Amino acid sequence: MVKTDRTVSQGLWQGGLIVKLGFLGLGRMGSGMAARLLTVAPDLKVYNRSAAATRPLADRGATVAQSIADFGDCDLVFTMVADDSAERDLSLGSGGLAQTLPAGAIHVACSTISVDCARALDVAHRERGQSYLSMPVFGRPDAAAAGKLFLVAAGPVETFAAIAPYRERLGQRSFHLGERPEQANLVKLSGNYLIATVIESLGEAMALVEKGGIDRHAYLELLTGTLFDAPVYRNYGKLIADRQQRPAGFALPLAQKDLRLVMAAAEDLAVPLPFSGPLRDRFLQLAAQGHGDLDWSALGVGAAQAAGLPVVLGGDEREP
Secondary structure, eight states, X not given: OEEOSSOOOSSSOBTTEEOOEEEEOOSHHHHHHHHHHHTTOTTOEEEOSSGGGGHHHHHTTOEEOSSGGGGTTOSEEEEOOSSHHHHHHHHTSTTOHHHHSXXXXXXXXXXXXXXXXXXXXXXHHHHTTOEEEEOOEXXXXXXXXXXXXXXXXXXXXXXXXXXXXXXXXXXXEEEEOOSSTHHXXXXXXXXXXXXXXXXXXXXXXXXXXXXXXXXXXXXXXXXXXXXTOSHHHHHHHHHHHTTOOOXXXXXXXXXXXXXXXXXXXXXXXXXXXXXXXXHHHHHHHHHHTTOTTSBTTHHHHHHHHHTTOSOOTTOOOOOO
16 A cells, blocks of 8 residues: 555545555556556556456456456556547446446546547546546657656646656656646647657658668768757657567557547647648558558658658568
8 A cells, every 4th residue: 555645535545545556458558557556556456358468467466357347446547548439438338437436536547538538537537526637648668668658647636646656656757737637638639749740750851861862870860969859859760760660659540549639629729730631641541551550650651652762661671
């Protein structure tokens, strides 16, 4: 049991102690995050629709839940699933978390979901005397496994404070950006939009200089050693230069889904996103070519293909 900064509410909270912890959604990101939490919550309860994903954690001592109903004794649960549909099924459907968790419990959704879905989750939990926090993350699966994610949270500040020991296991830094949970989802979607524009524009620039006879790796070294010394340029630049598109740390269909969500949010707020149109077309082109299993770094490799360079999308031809 871990002492939190303060007691959040009634129910199973006792003197500021989190008694039972759960984690639902064990994809590549969720598995790494749950493993980190297991080090501070040895009785962590885990659930995944595909039971095979629970076995590595079960081997380390985690309790495997057979259904969502098994989380009825949890004070704090995290969810990390692919999209709105999966999050709604887990949390809002008949027998979902909102109906299952006790009054006073906390649900932290780390999934990248729409603003509307986050609002619905907040309402459902508040109606049942529970607390809801949106806390999507920035980082790839290796960062999740190492506890190096960046956590973007919004919701009641006392809830954010109460889960501090768990945030410290999951990420290298946490940000609380507002009292309305959906604000965190808007920030996450805007960040993914920025990353997509970087991948696309970097791929285009790299294709331009390569076609002019300049080594793309040398060009990347110049960029990241001068004006563009940032993780997004270093990490995705290397993937593009190496033509590495597998394994998919973040698969193209998920990135395409996030573009749709950010475009919907922008329309609701009457904010033009002129770059979203070309990005949408690139995503559709890759989807039409059957590249749904590739990492979204393939956006940049697709720019090289469009320039007529000798590129095989999905070919993973890495150069030294």
